Amino acid sequence: MNTKLLCRGALVLLAVLTALYLVAPVFFVIPTSFNDSSFLEFPPKAFSTRWYEAYFQDPAWINATLNSLQIGVWVTILSVVLGTAAALAMVRGRYPVKALVSGLVLAPVLVPYVIIALAVYAVFLEMGLTQSVLGFVLVHTALAVPFVVINVSAALVSFDERLEMAAMSLGANRVTTFLKVTLPCIAPSVAAGALFAFITSFDEVVTSVFLAGPDLSTLPVQMWSGVRVQIDPTVAAVSTMLLLVTLALFASAGLVRLFRARRLAEAA
Amino acid sequence: MSQNPSTTSTLAGTGVSIDIRNVVKTYKTMTAVDDVSLTIEPGEFLTLLGSSGSGKSTLLNIIAGFIDADSGSIEVGGKDLTKVPPYRRDLGMVFQHYALFPHMSVWDNVAFPLKRRGVAKAQVAERVQRALDVVELGHLGKRRPAQLSGGQQQRVALARAIVFQPQALLMDEPLGALDKRLREQLQLEIKRLHRELGTTFVFVTHDQEEALAMSDRIAVMRDGALVQVGTPVELYERPASRYTAEFLGESNIFTGRTHGVDDGSALVVRPEHVRLSAAGAELPSGHNALDGVVREVVYLGSGLRVEVALPDGRHLITRSEVRGALTPSPGLPVAAHWHPEHALVVRDDTAA
Ligand SMILES: Nc1ncnc2c1ncn2[C@@H]1O[C@H](COP(=O)(O)OP(=O)(O)O)[C@@H](O)[C@H]1O
Numbered sequence: 001m002n003t004k005l006l007c008r009g010a011l012v013l014l015a016v017l018t019a020l021y022l023v024a025p026v027f028f029v030i031p032t033s034f035n036d037s038s039f040l041e042f043p044p045k046a047f048s049t050r051w052y053e054a055y056f057q058d059p060a061w062i063n064a065t066l067n068s069l070q071i072g073v074w075v076t077i078l079s080v081v082l083g084t085a086a087a088l089a090m091v092r093g094r095y096p097v098k099a100l101v102s103g104l105v106l107a108p109v110l111v112p113y114v115i116i117a118l119a120v121y122a123v124f125l126e127m128g129l130t131q132s133v134l135g136f137v138l139v140h141t142a143l144a145v146p147f148v149v150i151n152v153s154a155a156l157v158s159f160d161e162r163l164e165m166a167a168m169s170l171g172a173n174r175v176t177t178f179l180k181v182t183l184p185c186i187a188p189s190v191a192a193g194a195l196f197a198f199i200t201s202f203d204e205v206v207t208s209v210f211l212a213g214p215d216l217s218t219l220p221v222q223m224w225s226g227v228r229v230q231i232d233p234t235v236a237a238v239s240t241m242l243l244l245v246t247l248a249l250f251a252s253a254g255l256v257r258l259f260r261a262r263r264l265a266e267a268a
Numbered sequence: 269m270s271q272n273p274s275t276t277s278t279l280a281g282t283g284v285s286i287d288i289r290n291v292v293k294t295y296k297t298m299t300a301v302d303d304v305s306l307t308i309e310p311g312e313f314l315t316l317l318g319s320s321g322s323g324k325s326t327l328l329n330i331i332a333g334f335i336d337a338d339s340g341s342i343e344v345g346g347k348d349l350t351k352v353p354p355y356r357r358d359l360g361m362v363f364q365h366y367a368l369f370p371h372m373s374v375w376d377n378v379a380f381p382l383k384r385r386g387v388a389k390a391q392v393a394e395r396v397q398r399a400l401d402v403v404e405l406g407h408l409g410k411r412r413p414a415q416l417s418g419g420q421q422q423r424v425a426l427a428r429a430i431v432f433q434p435q436a437l438l439m440d441e442p443l444g445a446l447d448k449r450l451r452e453q454l455q456l457e458i459k460r461l462h463r464e465l466g467t468t469f470v471f472v473t474h475d476q477e478e479a480l481a482m483s484d485r486i487a488v489m490r491d492g493a494l495v496q497v498g499t500p501v502e503l504y505e506r507p508a509s510r511y512t513a514e515f516l517g518e519s520n521i522f523t524g525r526t527h528g529v530d531d532g533s534a535l536v537v538r539p540e541h542v543r544l545s546a547a548g549a550e551l552p553s554g555h556n557a558l559d560g561v562v563r564e565v566v567y568l569g570s571g572l573r574v575e576v577a578l579p580d581g582r583h584l585i586t587r588s589e590v591r592g593a594l595t596p597s598p599g600l601p602v603a604a605h606w607h608p609e610h611a612l613v614v615r616d617d618t619a620a
């Protein structure tokens with residue numbers, strides 16, 4: 001009895017410590033962002049919102065944000081389409097196709113990003129694709145597709161293929177069957193994949209540092225140079241806002257799930 | 269289900285024939301369907317009966333178009349469908365595990381085939397309501413499949429499969445997931461649907477009682493091949509082989525081996541044709557008889573099932589009335605006897 005209690009206590013302590021370790025940066029970043037000093041100062045000595053104002057008044061920050069959003073949206077669309085198609089090939093295809101697709105698609109996860117970045121940089125420089133939205137979208141999509149594939153293929157494996165047989169026996173061709181039956185059934189996983197894809201792109205520093213330049217930069221690159229060149233507390237303000245946006249995204253995903261369950265229960 | 273004939277008659281289809289010609293399907297080393305030829309008559313209720321793995325589902329899926337046969341052809345209503353994709357075959361299908369679309373309401377499930385066919389909106393509403401009424405679920409259209417019982421889900425699947433008046437209805441063990449009482453109830457309802465719709469039904473089951481109760485004709489399958497095709501009465505009373513005799517109903521089998529002459533045939537006597545008399549009593553003239561001792565008596569309500577141990581160690585099964593001339597009890601010496609016309613000589617095809 002006593003040892004059991006002790007074990008449980010140790011477990012709880014370990015969990016709390018791990019959680020603290022994971023969120024510790026937040027306790028540093030949020031106060032710092034409201035600092036009045038021109039340095040990243042912790043703990044802050046005076047409260048101010050000047051670094052939030054700095055963000056909204058600096059076109060470099062705003063442009064970088066808009067670029068990141070634009071690239072993120074394109075990456076999400078492209079990688080959801082490509083990733084879902086690849087997942088279908090992986091789950092439903094015959095053996096050689098299966099092995100080939102899974103090898104190719106999952107490669108970006110295994111290869112270090114620096115190596116991908118270097119290789120892409122060399123080629124894109126020649127093709128004039130550095131500092132272009134298209135260049136960023138192409139690279140980020142390659143990095144994001146595996147996350148869509150992993151999510152969607154898991155859903156496809158547990159999807160009952162007899163539903164597709166039923167749909168076809170009822171007169172739906174392959175495309176209609178996919179759009180009206182398969183896709184709605186795997187939609188939650190596709191949405192999860194899309195979220196991961198967007199975050200992968202929005203978050204990406206390594207390859208982006210190589211592709212960015214004075215003509216086109218993204219938010220993470222801007223933040224990175226913000227701490228590297230001069231120590232700019234605007235970075236803390238941006239981090240805090242990003243944190244809020246991310247929280248809002250996940251919270252709304254959770255709310256949607258809750259709402260859906262409630263509606264199902266009501267129909268009973 | 270509702271007994272409103274006008275409801276069903278507006279959904280009535282026209283029975284078409286199904287011609288299965290020399291269909292073969294092989295998986296690696298195993299032959300799932302072994303040169304099957306069978307003509308299903310327009311409006312017929314035909315059952316594919318066989319033990320698990322005998323190729324019933326494979327054959328049904330070849331008819332539906334989900335599996336391509338290695339060779340052979342499928343004709344429905346005189347049209348060769350061998351190369352036609354499943355969604356243009358116009359055949360209704362009902363699966364063992366219902367296969368209802370979980371993200372749609374019951375109503376949308378049933379409307380699905382009509383929308384694929386571009387039926388006008390008002391018509392869709394009318395026909396969906398009618399199909400749901402036929403299966404007595406008219407009031408549950410708003411529900412999701414997950415909120416229905418197994419029996420209700422299978423009724424929705426039935427409504428969905430008949431609402432578009434398909435040329436024929438294919439059913440793969442549709443009652444296999446239901447408990448006994450519900451199964452028997454749905455057997456009657458499917459039978460009634462068949463009668464009222466006049467559509468050709470192809471029904472798959474491994475349950476011989478279900479096959480006997482429901483079918484116009486039964487095709488017995490074994491290891492991918494057809495063993496025998498006939499009406500329930502024909503198959504039960506005149507099985508062509510020992511396999512059929514043993515698969516449909518209970519049988520007492522006497523082989524040549526036990527009589528010393530193995531000519532590849534077997535003698536079949538159904539339990540209800542075996543009568544019991546006290547040992548030494550006078551037997552009806554011309555009857556064949558075997559002496560034995562009653563081993564077990566099971567009271568079935570409607571009658572008795574008596575097992576008689578024979579001197580050579582085998583046993584014989586009889587069915588008799590509860591209040592017959594003889595009251596059998598374990599240990600009682602008896603003579604088991606039957607009229608020779610009830611002893612059928614069949615091919616012994618069960619040798620390993
Ligand atoms: N896709 C497949 N690959 C390999 N063997 C299969 C496949 N489908 C069915 N079989 C085999 O074919 C035989 C017939 O199967 P099936 O038609 O499902 O039998 P039933 O429906 O009568 O139980 C079985 O032995 C089964 O193992």
Ligand SMILES: [Mg+2]
Binds near residue numbers: 324325326
């Ligand atoms: Mg089967």
